Amino acid sequence: MAIPRVFISSTCYDLKHIRENLKYFVKTIGYEPVLSDDGDVYYSVDAHTHDACLTEVATCQLFILIIGGRYGGEHKGKEGSITNNEYREAVKNKTPVFALVESAVYSDHYTYNSNKKTNPEFYEKITYPSIDNIKIFGFIDEVRKNSLNNAIVSFNDFSDMEAYLKKQWAGMMYDLLAERTRNDNARITNRLIDDLTIAARKSEELIKVLLRTADAEHAEEKISEVDLIAKARSFPNLLANLFSTHYVSMSDVNQLPDPREHKYWYDFLIATNDFVITKNVVNGITTCFLHDKGKVYLELGSESELQNNTIGFNEIQSAFEALKRVDPEIRKSILEEFIVPF
The missing domain is CATH 3.40.50 (Rossmann fold)
Known part of the structure; x- marks a missing residue:
């Protein structure tokens, strides 16, 4: 052993x-x-x-x-x-x-x-x-x-050392046993999330079938509209995944810049004045970083990639495009998520 x-x-x-x-x-x-x-x-x-x-x-x-x-x-x-x-x-x-x-x-x-x-x-x-x-x-x-x-x-003396090590090693053993429990709980949670994801997909498919059955003429149009809204609503969450928050320092949604006036998602963020792009030059290559006010930064890519829009981040850009296309009232409700609730 x-x-x-x-x-x-x-x-x-x-x-x-x-x-x-x-x-x-x-x-x-x-x-x-x-x-x-x-x-x-x-x-x-x-x-x-x-x-x-x-x-x-x-x-x-x-x-x-x-x-x-x-x-x-x-x-x-x-x-x-x-x-x-x-x-x-x-x-x-x-x-x-x-x-x-x-x-x-x-x-x-x-x-x-x-x-x-x-x-x-x-x-x-x-x-x-x-x-x-x-x-x-x-x-x-x-x-x-x-x-x-x-x-x-x-x-x-040695008795001090012995007492300290006994306590520390007992604490370490407890930590290891607790970690096993946390891992088991995490596996259960992951299985539940997978099940919910599957259920959500099934519900989505069922809604599409019902729409096609109820109004065959406009079904595809309605399905596309639902997909567009869902994608637009994902924009704040995708931003929070990158910067740990999606809130800006403005107190009124009407103070936010209009997404339709900006081509890229990071241009919209910079227009809020809560984000800034900095550049770092190493061996002649300029790398661009997007910073928020909390000093969290995201590497966007090289300056040439930024200019040619080849930096990636396709999912958040797609969500931003959807945000620009949805109904104005829906867009306003999504933008309200950027305002800190008081």
Whole structure:
């Protein structure tokens, strides 16, 4: 039976007792601990030992990072220490990271950051008793400022670490079980949507049959009109799919530009003054972007594609064409959807 492998990353000698305790703890959970100083890492004859550690990180499902007072050895051929690069490898592989830092180091890190603001000329020259290299504080900042999985917790002794990891791993297990339930619910919802889509198509076909039966002479004309209205009504929804909203900052539908005065859907949006086109030139190619006021942007395509109307977005353009052709009252009711309701 496959079991999770847990990579334990830290400087070895100053944290040896902590590493031993963690190894025992991981085993009691039923997982496999991986420690470089225990011979758990395969040292390939064709690779440096530092790179072998990074290769081993990629084979693990969990990563425990312990930051103590020693910086450790520099990684051969890479910036930072061996521990730094083991952590970066875990982040690159999206391996769940559980970061712990000695409380004395964590306290000095706070002092370091305070000095950095108040004494910018001297903060790096100050001696911090808990560390042997000021780069440790930079590493703590790297972990804290990561956009994801950036929790970092201080510890006084192993009991603090054990309590923290038990809670975190229990939470992870709960998350995995809850995700299974969410996936099951999503599958049920998707099946219902598929069933509703089929039912809607059947209803559409039935309406067409009834129209042809009731008024054969004008049936096709009425069917085309229904199709046109349905397509026009899809315009706000298609826009919301692209920009997360279809509302504009106007309070009166009569203030909106007339769609019939604009050839393309994005021209209409620009005329509302809530959208703007920007251009970016890379290697001589100009790319156009459509931005809304919420800073959401959409890549339209190259400038030449925009000029030749070959940018795609056929569905929303088709809906916009339908909006221009429907009855004025229907068009007004559709445009009213662009006004924020109060």
